[in-house]
Amino acid sequence: MAFSTKRALKKIISWAGLFFFGVAAYMLYTQLSKYSFEDIKDALFSIPKKNFYLACLASFMGYVALSSYDYLALRYIGRKLAPWKWIFAGFIGFSVSNNAGHAIVSGGTIRYRLYTRWRFRGTEIVRMVTFSGFTYLVACFFLIIIGYLITPNHAFGAGSVSKLTTEIVALISLIGLIGYFALSIWYKKPLIIKEVELDMPGFKMALAQVIIGAADILMASLVLYFSLTAFIDIPFSTFMGVFIIAQVLGVFSQVPGGLGVFEGLFMYIIPGDHNQALLFGALLAYRIIYYLLPLVLSAIVLFSYEGYLKYIKKQQLERIKLFRMQEIAKQEKEKEKAQS
Numbered sequence: 001m002a003f004s005t006k007r008a009l010k011k012i013i014s015w016a017g018l019f020f021f022g023v024a025a026y027m028l029y030t031q032l033s034k035y036s037f038e039d040i041k042d043a044l045f046s047i048p049k050k051n052f053y054l055a056c057l058a059s060f061m062g063y064v065a066l067s068s069y070d071y072l073a074l075r076y077i078g079r080k081l082a083p084w085k086w087i088f089a090g091f092i093g094f095s096v097s098n099n100a101g102h103a104i105v106s107g108g109t110i111r112y113r114l115y116t117r118w119r120f121r122g123t124e125i126v127r128m129v130t131f132s133g134f135t136y137l138v139a140c141f142f143l144i145i146i147g148y149l150i151t152p153n154h155a156f157g158a159g160s161v162s163k164l165t166t167e168i169v170a171l172i173s174l175i176g177l178i179g180y181f182a183l184s185i186w187y188k189k190p191l192i193i194k195e196v197e198l199d200m201p202g203f204k205m206a207l208a209q210v211i212i213g214a215a216d217i218l219m220a221s222l223v224l225y226f227s228l229t230a231f232i233d234i235p236f237s238t239f240m241g242v243f244i245i246a247q248v249l250g251v252f253s254q255v256p257g258g259l260g261v262f263e264g265l266f267m268y269i270i271p272g273d274h275n276q277a278l279l280f281g282a283l284l285a286y287r288i289i290y291y292l293l294p295l296v297l298s299a300i301v302l303f304s305y306e307g308y309l310k311y312i313k314k315q316q317l318e319r320i321k322l323f324r325m326q327e328i329a330k331q332e333k334e335k336e337k338a339q340s
Helices: 003-032 037-045 049-077 083-100 103-117 122-150 160-186 203-228 236-252 261-269 276-339
Strands: 191-193 196-198
Touching: 049 083, 049 122, 049 203, 049 276, 083 103, 083 276, 103 122, 122 160, 122 196, 122 203, 122 236, 160 203, 203 236, 203 276
Parallel strands: none
Antiparallel strands: 191 196
């Protein structure tokens, strides 16, 4: 591939990051546009202040856990980076991918735009994004198993087919998790895909992937739990099982943010007879706190950073221009001296 073609391709991928940011904003807008401002206000203001603040804190901690995916990925490829940079990249990347869906593509292009500016090669970024994808996958394996064990029996349906399907999914998750840990201990050969070398992480790294991935989903669950418990009395163990199943299936549906899939499953699985309006209000508040607020904040941070970089580049160009003008003036004076 010619150098000019490679350069053009890199620019396209880099700008695609901002494109997917726009996609994420649009998808979230379409999700919330069906509700009036009064609906959104009522959903938020109906939650007691203490619960609202706890939900916001859980959302913040959830995005810290998500940013830790990037920290683990950096360790995986053997690179070091200032903490604010990987936190920044992780927060922006996941606030976009959570809303736009297709995390590897949407979040990956955001990371490409940022990490290339920090002197990372394209192959390193591909390895990081792939590793982060596996981090979420093995965390899902673990959480599906936990969710299967603690979710109420009626959630699996009365029919033998639905129950059998759920048991097969849980069994596949168990095999997948055990297999991943086994490979992390005994398999040491690299896998090469189109000049990108992927090494199997060690057992400690694989364990860290499961822990951080589980912490991410645990914090996300607490956002909804604090929004919900003001209206519905439900044991946390039961709630957690319901949330895990709805969240994981919502993600694997590839619907942006699991919209509709997550809400429908959650409202169907949750045990007992409850006021559906209050339940849906809590789910709407969860959308706002965990999806809308981080995306708005990341938009402010990202475009402020982009503006700052443009300002720095403009200042550098002006200094270069001034330096060249001084050099030209100096040369002119030297010519005048030589002529006199």
